Amino acid sequence: MNTDTRDGRAGGTWPAPAKLNLFLHIVGRRADGYHLLQTAIQFIDVCDELSLAVNEDGGIRCTDADNGMPRGDDLTVRAARLLQRECRMQKGVDIRLRKVIPTGAGFGGGSSDAATVLLALNRLWDCGLDVRALEAIAVQLGADVPVFVRGEACWVEGIGEQLQAMDFPEPWYVAVFPRVHLDTRKMFSEQDLTRDCAPISAHDFTLARTQNVFEPIARQHADVERAWQWLSQHSRVRLTGSGSGLFAPCESLHQAQAIAADCPAEFTAFVTKGMNRSPVYSLCEYNRV
Secondary structure, three states: OEOOOOOOOOEEEEEEEEEEEEEEEEEEEOOOOOEEEEEEEEEEEEEEEEEEEEEOOOOEEEEEOOOOOEOOOOHHHHHHHHHHHHHOOOOEEEEEEEOOOOOOOOOOHHHHHHHHHHHHHHHHOOOOOOHHHHHHHHOOOOOOHHHHHHOEOEEEEEOOOEEEEOOOOOOEEEEEEOOOOOOHHHHHHOOOOOOOOOOOOHHHOOHHHOOEOOHHHHOOOHHHHHHHHHHHOOOOOEEOOOOOOEEEEEOOHHHHHHHHHOOOOOOEEEEEEEEOEOOOHHHHHHHOO
16 A cells, blocks of 8 residues: 655555455345345455545545546545544545446445545544444445455355454455446345345355355346356356356466466456455554454
């Protein structure tokens, strides 16, 4: 992380890593309609990049780093506004976001971007919030945001707010984006979605005994199904999140590279490493409880 800025304003450049859902079950729904989840989340070493510059006018703005265009009511803007309101902060921030993580794929890019903004601004604005307070803000932005704030691979329950740090194996993966963007709200509203999985404990978790309940729905899309069939020739395949992204664990970097090199041109494949600690983990080491 580079915390210097050329114009002298507090800020810097910060990573926002992608994630994989090693499985994803829905075990029920709350009275307010929110789904109750069980999932295991691990980070991977593919990151978006956020450049932050604190300003004195109180404005919160986000632009696309590649073309300079405003990003509107981006999740990073919502995160900054929530923290600004929580801390009664008079300062603002100008955000430049360079996207690397595919959107609509279930790799958590938007959630990770929001979490990095919370963590970085907590330091840059000198808010002094501990990680639990930041997680309470994060859950208002989405189910995946708290685990990105925690910065540790976790067993996740509830609506994303119940976190238990875990140490999973950290293999090399081949991740595949079929270039299909699936809408999270639409996926959760699908009539055929399984919402009554039997709860399991973290100690009982294995890939063989679990699934991602969104897999049958995502595979109704022809491009996702073709990508699934191709990748399944090489390794066990799993969907991540409620998007279209697929991943498969590999025995070695060499195997992962060989599989990715064979990817059909219609899909995007990349080799990535599982990580139980996020590259932004150190941002909240000083205020962990």
